[in-house]
Amino acid sequence: MNNITGLLGIKYPIIQAGMVWCSGWKLASAASNNGALGVLGAGSMYPEVLREHIQKCKKATKNPFAVNIPLFYPQIEELFEILFEEGVKVVITSGGNPGLYTQKMKKLGIIVLHVIANTKFAKKAEDAGVDAVIAEGFEAGGHNGRDETTTMCLVPSILQHVSIPVVAAGGIATGETMLAAMSLGAHGVQIGSRFAISKESSAHELFKSYVVNSKDGDTVLTLKELAPVRMLKNDFYQQVLALYQKGTSREELSRLLGRGRIKKGIFEGDVHEGNLEIGQISAVIQSVESVADIIRKIITDYESAKSNLFSFND
Amino acid sequence: MNNITGLLGIKYPIIQAGMVWCSGWKLASAASNNGALGVLGAGSMYPEVLREHIQKCKKATKNPFAVNIPLFYPQIEELFEILFEEGVKVVITSGGNPGLYTQKMKKLGIIVLHVIANTKFAKKAEDAGVDAVIAEGFEAGGHNGRDETTTMCLVPSILQHVSIPVVAAGGIATGETMLAAMSLGAHGVQIGSRFAISKESSAHELFKSYVVNSKDGDTVLTLKELAPVRMLKNDFYQQVLALYQKGTSREELSRLLGRGRIKKGIFEGDVHEGNLEIGQISAVIQSVESVADIIRKIITDYESAKSNLFSFND
Numbered sequence: 001m002n003n004i005t006g007l008l009g010i011k012y013p014i015i016q017a018g019m020v021w022c023s024g025w026k027l028a029s030a031a032s033n034n035g036a037l038g039v040l041g042a043g044s045m046y047p048e049v050l051r052e053h054i055q056k057c058k059k060a061t062k063n064p065f066a067v068n069i070p071l072f073y074p075q076i077e078e079l080f081e082i083l084f085e086e087g088v089k090v091v092i093t094s095g096g097n098p099g100l101y102t103q104k105m106k107k108l109g110i111i112v113l114h115v116i117a118n119t120k121f122a123k124k125a126e127d128a129g130v131d132a133v134i135a136e137g138f139e140a141g142g143h144n145g146r147d148e149t150t151t152m153c154l155v156p157s158i159l160q161h162v163s164i165p166v167v168a169a170g171g172i173a174t175g176e177t178m179l180a181a182m183s184l185g186a187h188g189v190q191i192g193s194r195f196a197i198s199k200e201s202s203a204h205e206l207f208k209s210y211v212v213n214s215k216d217g218d219t220v221l222t223l224k225e226l227a228p229v230r231m232l233k234n235d236f237y238q239q240v241l242a243l244y245q246k247g248t249s250r251e252e253l254s255r256l257l258g259r260g261r262i263k264k265g266i267f268e269g270d271v272h273e274g275n276l277e278i279g280q281i282s283a284v285i286q287s288v289e290s291v292a293d294i295i296r297k298i299i300t301d302y303e304s305a306k307s308n309l310f311s312f313n314d
Numbered sequence: 315m316n317n318i319t320g321l322l323g324i325k326y327p328i329i330q331a332g333m334v335w336c337s338g339w340k341l342a343s344a345a346s347n348n349g350a351l352g353v354l355g356a357g358s359m360y361p362e363v364l365r366e367h368i369q370k371c372k373k374a375t376k377n378p379f380a381v382n383i384p385l386f387y388p389q390i391e392e393l394f395e396i397l398f399e400e401g402v403k404v405v406i407t408s409g410g411n412p413g414l415y416t417q418k419m420k421k422l423g424i425i426v427l428h429v430i431a432n433t434k435f436a437k438k439a440e441d442a443g444v445d446a447v448i449a450e451g452f453e454a455g456g457h458n459g460r461d462e463t464t465t466m467c468l469v470p471s472i473l474q475h476v477s478i479p480v481v482a483a484g485g486i487a488t489g490e491t492m493l494a495a496m497s498l499g500a501h502g503v504q505i506g507s508r509f510a511i512s513k514e515s516s517a518h519e520l521f522k523s524y525v526v527n528s529k530d531g532d533t534v535l536t537l538k539e540l541a542p543v544r545m546l547k548n549d550f551y552q553q554v555l556a557l558y559q560k561g562t563s564r565e566e567l568s569r570l571l572g573r574g575r576i577k578k579g580i581f582e583g584d585v586h587e588g589n590l591e592i593g594q595i596s597a598v599i600q601s602v603e604s605v606a607d608i609i610r611k612i613i614t615d616y617e618s619a620k621s622n623l624f625s626f627n628d
Contacts, residue, residue, distance in 0.1 A: 002624055013624060119530050138452065139464040147531035150453040150464040152485035152494060153594040157530040160598060171466035179497035180466060182624050184490050216433050216471040217461035247561065280467040284474060299626045306623060310316055310327060310496050312613045 003165045004188035007111060007131055008090060009064045011035035013188030014178070014295065015113075015134070015167060018068025018092060019142065020044035020277075021266040022201040025053040029060035030200040030291035036191075038065040039092060044263065047078045054086045064089055066113075070143070071096025084108060095143060095227075098128040115169070117145025117154065119161040126162045133162060134190050137170030141193055141279035144221055144228045155184040173281040175301025191298075193279040196266075199290045204269030207276060208288050210234075216283040223257065225250045232276040236261065317479045318502035321425060321445055322404060323378045325349035327502030328492070328609065329427075329448070329481060332382025332406060333456065334358035334591075335580040336515040339367040343374030344514040344605035350505075352379040353406060358577065361392045368400045378403055380427075384457070385410025398422060409457060409541075412442040429483070431459025431468065433475040440476045447476060448504050451484030455507055455593035458535055458542045469498040487595040489615025505612075507593040510580075513604045518583030521590060522602050524548075530597040537571065539564045546590040550575065 004013040016031035017023065018039035028038030040057060042050050050067070057065050067088050072095050073079055080101060083091060091105055094115035105112050106129055114125040115134045122133050135158045137151030138144060149157070151170040158166050168186035172178055173194040181189045195201060197208040214232055221230045222240055231237060243252055257275070265274020289297075318327040330345035331337065332353035342352030354371060356364050364381070371379050381402050386409050387393055394415060397405060405419055408429035419426050420443050428439040429448045436447050449472045451465030452458060463471070465484040472480050482500035486492055487508040495503045509515060511522040528546055535544045536554055545551060557566055571589070579588020603611075 012626065137464065137466070138462075139467050148452075148535070149530050149594055149597075150451065150485055151466050152451070152464065152491060153453050153597065154530065156488065156490060156595075156598045171464060174470065176470060176498050177466060179623070180494040183493035183497050183619055185619070216463050216468065221462070280463055281470075283463075283467065284470045303626055305497055305499070306625065309493070309620060311620065312326065312617055 002187055004132065004167060007165065008037050010037050012295070012299070013167075014298070015039060015066075015092075015188060015190040016195045016291075017169065017190050017192035018042070018066070019192055019196050020262055022196040022203045023068070024202045025056035025060060026202065027195060027198065027200040027291065028053075028065050029057050030198075031195065031295075032057075032061040032063040032065045034292050034295045036295055037090065038063075040065065040067045042067050042079060043070045043073065044267075047075055047082055050079060051082045051086060054082070054088060058086075066090035066092050068092040068094065070094050071100065080104075083110075092134065098125045098130055102128040102130055113167065116158070118147045118149060119157050122158045122162050126164050130164065132165040132167055132187070133158065134167040134169050135186070136190070137168075138221065139230075139280040140170030141196070141219070141230045141282070142277040144230055146224070146228060148221070151181065152184065155181065155186050159185045170279065171281045173279075173285055175298045175303070176305045177281065178298055179302050179305045193282045194285055194294055195291065196278060197282075197285060197288050198294055199288060203266045206269030206271055207266050207274075210271045210276065211278055211282045212285065212287060214278075214282055216280070218283065219278060219280050223253060225253055226257065229275070229277055230279060232278055234265075234274075234276055235272040236265070236275055316501055318446065318481060321479065322351050324351045326609070326613065327481075328612070329353060329380075329406075329502060329504040330509045330605075331483065331504050331506035332356070332380070333506055333510050334576055336510040336517045337382070338516045339370040339374060340516065341509060341512065341514040341605065342367075342379050343371050344512075345509065345609075346371075346375040346377040346379045348606050348609045350609055351404065352377075354379065354381045356381050356393060357384045357387065358581075361389055361396055364393060365396045365400060368396070368402060372400075380404035380406050382406040382408065384408050385414065394418075397424075406448065412439045412444055416442040416444055427481065430472070432461045432463060433471050436472045436476050440478050444478065446479040446481055446501070447472065448481040448483050449500070450504075451482075452535065453544075453594040454484030455510070455533070455544045455596070456591040458544055460538070460542060462535070465495065466498065469495065469500050473499045484593065485595045487593075487599055489612045489617070490619045491595065492612055493616050493619045507596045508599055508608055509605065510592060511596075511599060511602050512608055513602060517580045520583030520585055521580050521588075524585045524590065525592055525596045526599065526601060528592075528596055530594070532597065533592060533594050537567060540567055540571065543589070543591055544593060546592055546596075548579075548588075548590055549586040550579070550589055
């Protein structure tokens, strides 16, 4: 046990990221049933859909699970009411001011983690009273910070500035990358891409196989004028690139992005016209596996890499 | 001993990066005398200046040291002649086609390492016959790749594609970050920023203290239209940014960059008008130390972090 497993009441210091169009009750309950913290991604759910996923998740696992709430969610008040009514015990907030809801949640006994990408917001989150921060590096998929600090550099910086536990995110998908994150001093890891293409992920099979076939250099952090997101360089990205090359505006980018691009790509499997958000580490993932197999392999590979580590004392 | 220490004949699998205006004979010989591989940075030296540094380095250490050659160096043939005449035993090449000079060096018994930032060039370097690749991530200072792949994601990708040893670079400055890199499966590490501001670095004291006072988010990868470089966001960078904001051209950026901007910043200590190239990990470096102290601390912190690593078996 360490301070993350103890805090969250989980067996392994592994959090399955709450990803839009991937992280429904099937993925979250599988992660929780296999010793990690399962997380529902509320970002792609209408309030009543979220309620249904919470209820199904409660039936599918007796272990703790969490809900990820992007704080820019339009019906945010309604969403929080559902969390409170359903008695969700762990909430992960991201993309906004942690000061707004943290104290209310803490009073209800909810454990709160907040996603940050720099020391300034890590300190703000600590001051707001969150229990831990998730430090997400530049290599992570989907929404990303503006500072572009990588996991390798972000985690040590955050550890120098806060005293609450730090969970590393971005670039972690294997036992070796988890060991690297723990070496930096992280108390746990959040894993996105590998679970996004797990069997239990609600992403479309065409999205999953597109990711499996991608290689290093195939993702890009773009749309920085709107909000930086990391995605695969598919046909849709080529359209984004064409706008940049002719000189574009925020409005034009926003119009191209439109509504439903992520759903189209990830959930409906339109790998050409959809926005395929995924992390850089997707390049090393070579198959679609069950959550049980993924977690088992991560543990085996972690311990094996750990016992093979170079020692100056040899 | 592992395959990097064995290959290079060094005690620790640590390479001191050959950095312009930092890595002269004082830094390189100090690194070599303290068990790492010292490296002269030829990029900022006229051919005859390099010869002088090689000769002084040979006098200052009996241990192996290397010369870093950017393959876009204008008087490249002259530079190689000097390496051959002076009997340099290890050469690190970067920023060009490793096919051009590798075989000639191998015939002379020189050990060749080549810096790469994606799997495509790693395979090219392996095919060209280099002894090892240095896989440099997005977080690294100075010249950088176009794919923006971070060390955490790059090293595992490269290991999947080549069978020669892989040295990790970018984001490594401490025992913990070295342990992270070795966890990824790297056979050794190249450390830049921390040695750039060591006592033995030929960088100006004003540059060193500017770096010590910098924090996370203070560097940026920019000038991508010319060749991507990571630098601190000082006044000079604000001028670059102003050009971008009004809409600029390759020519205009090139004119602003001019000649001697890096020398002005790093060697002459003009922290306002100079180009202050440094890596993201500079944010965690908090003092100017001697090379002996740096290496000693890295080893101590590495072993300490290693023995404190989370274990699933506990």
